[in-house]
Amino acid sequence: MDFEPKILGIACNWCTYTGADLAGTTRLKYPQNLRVIRVMCTSRINPSFIIRAFQLGADGVLIGGCHPGDCHYNTGNLYARRRLAVTKKILNFAGLEAKRLRVEWISASEGNKFAEVVREFTAQIRNLGPQTKFKISP
Amino acid sequence: MNGKSCCGDIETAGDKMTGFHEIEERLKSEAFRLLQAGEVSVVLAYGKGTDERHPVPFAALTTADVENIVFNEHCTHNMARYLLRYPSGTKIAVALKGVDSRAVVVLIQEGKINRDNLVILGIPTNSMRNQQNGQIIDARTTCGIANPVLFDILLGEEVHEATVASPYDVLAPYEAMDEDARWNFWKTELDRCIRCYACRKACPMCYCDPCFIDVTKPRWANKSPQLAGNLMYHLTRFQHLAGRCVDCGECSRVCPVAIPLYLFHKKVAKDCEEMFQQTAGMRIEDKPVIVDFRVEDSDKILE
Numbered sequence: 001m002d003f004e005p006k007i008l009g010i011a012c013n014w015c016t017y018t019g020a021d022l023a024g025t026t027r028l029k030y031p032q033n034l035r036v037i038r039v040m041c042t043s044r045i046n047p048s049f050i051i052r053a054f055q056l057g058a059d060g061v062l063i064g065g066c067h068p069g070d071c072h073y074n075t076g077n078l079y080a081r082r083r084l085a086v087t088k089k090i091l092n093f094a095g096l097e098a099k100r101l102r103v104e105w106i107s108a109s110e111g112n113k114f115a116e117v118v119r120e121f122t123a124q125i126r127n128l129g130p131q132t133k134f135k136i137s138p
Numbered sequence: 139m140n141g142k143s144c145c146g147d148i149e150t151a152g153d154k155m156t157g158f159h160e161i162e163e164r165l166k167s168e169a170f171r172l173l174q175a176g177e178v179s180v181v182l183a184y185g186k187g188t189d190e191r192h193p194v195p196f197a198a199l200t201t202a203d204v205e206n207i208v209f210n211e212h213c214t215h216n217m218a219r220y221l222l223r224y225p226s227g228t229k230i231a232v233a234l235k236g237v238d239s240r241a242v243v244v245l246i247q248e249g250k251i252n253r254d255n256l257v258i259l260g261i262p263t264n265s266m267r268n269q270q271n272g273q274i275i276d277a278r279t280t281c282g283i284a285n286p287v288l289f290d291i292l293l294g295e296e297v298h299e300a301t302v303a304s305p306y307d308v309l310a311p312y313e314a315m316d317e318d319a320r321w322n323f324w325k326t327e328l329d330r331c332i333r334c335y336a337c338r339k340a341c342p343m344c345y346c347d348p349c350f351i352d353v354t355k356p357r358w359a360n361k362s363p364q365l366a367g368n369l370m371y372h373l374t375r376f377q378h379l380a381g382r383c384v385d386c387g388e389c390s391r392v393c394p395v396a397i398p399l400y401l402f403h404k405k406v407a408k409d410c411e412e413m414f415q416q417t418a419g420m421r422i423e424d425k426p427v428i429v430d431f432r433v434e435d436s437d438k439i440l441e
Binding site for chain 2: 047048051052055068069075078079081082083084085086087088089090091092093094095096097098103105133134136
């Protein structure tokens with residue numbers, strides 16, 4: 001049975017989610033493995049969401065937000081950048097493959113970039129294989 | 139003075155260091171003076187325990203209590219953890235070693251305590267010993283600084299060492315491991331956790347009420363000590379302490395199952411220093427790194 005990654009996407013409403021929408025309306029093709037949650041800003045993201053996602057079986061987590069300097073709320077993504085950088089370091093030191101968490105800045109007009117990032121990330125996760133370290137087995 | 143304290147010999151690395159006995163005398167004398175003058179309502183220091191090797195945290199409320207104060211190489215507790223347990227505005231005198239004073243700096247940075255309500259009795263020493271195994275406590279298990287960074291009264295001579303070891307050298311073997319080896323290491327260590335929360339209780343920076351792990355909406359983890367919940371608890375705690383932990387090592391010393399939490403906290407502290415060029419608890423004017431940002435922070439930190 002081929003492994004189909006389950007990837008959680010968390011996208012900020014104003015930039016990445018809109019960019020994803022643009023990818024859709026322009027009929028760009030990208031893998032269907034991404035399940036997207038919309039937040040108003042990346043600063044809403046609690047690092048514990050990411051740990052939880054891996055515990056519930058996510059093979060990868062992709063976070064998308066506005067480019068630094070362009071946050072709809074001015075500074076949200078600047079806090080998020082620091083916070084998520086620490087989360088990445090923690091997951092890495094705990095032994096979870098660092099490549100399973102990715103943070104990208106994708107604006108509302110970057111439909112192409114969204115599709116490209118999802119294609120690339122899905123391929124990377126497929127190569128890494130199923131995430132078993134954090135996943136809680138029933 | 140023949141250099142021998144009532145509690146055993148002191149190893150001095152190089153320079154002359156004030157003996158523990160002398161520090162104890164000065165501590166008691168300052169405590170007495172402050173309580174008698176009514177300058178403080180409580181002096182947080184150390185008291186006699188079951189034996190010489192197990193002193194306990196002690197709060198002197200009256201001049202009569204001062205008699206019970208001790209100080210020796212086993213007074214390893216970080217007394218900063220008790221500061222927030224008193225009503226806001228209480229005048230407190232507190233005995234702080236080097237790293238303990240850094241914790242107070244963080245509490246002041248976070249607006250949890252007023253500098254004016256504290257009389258800090260600073261204790262310079264690099265000869266503390268672990269209560270459990272008697273080993274010297276140095277940069278391998280703690281931040282390694284000998285002199286308080288903040289104090290009102292210094293109870294001994296500042297310690298000046300020829301070489302100061304980096305508190306991050308001890309991480310090298312773990313950083314060199316591959317991911318799977320590191321996972322196996324932490325999985326084994328964290329599986330032992332019994333969720334007693336002694337680490338949280340011992341930490342001066344864990345003052346949140348309620349703590350995330352005790353909240354039921356959302357419930358981040360079950361109460362039972364299983365690996366999944368232990369991971370959620372500890373990894374989240376490492377995140378919550380990023381840029382705030384001062385590497386005092388108390389969490390690891392109080393852990394009943396000897397999980398080397400200090401290793402992970404050191405790693406996060408090292409990464410925060412590299413990414414944000416700031417060390418926790420060194421200057422009152424600093425803002426903790428996670429509640430701050432620079433527009434010019436590099437995206438490289440996300441790689």
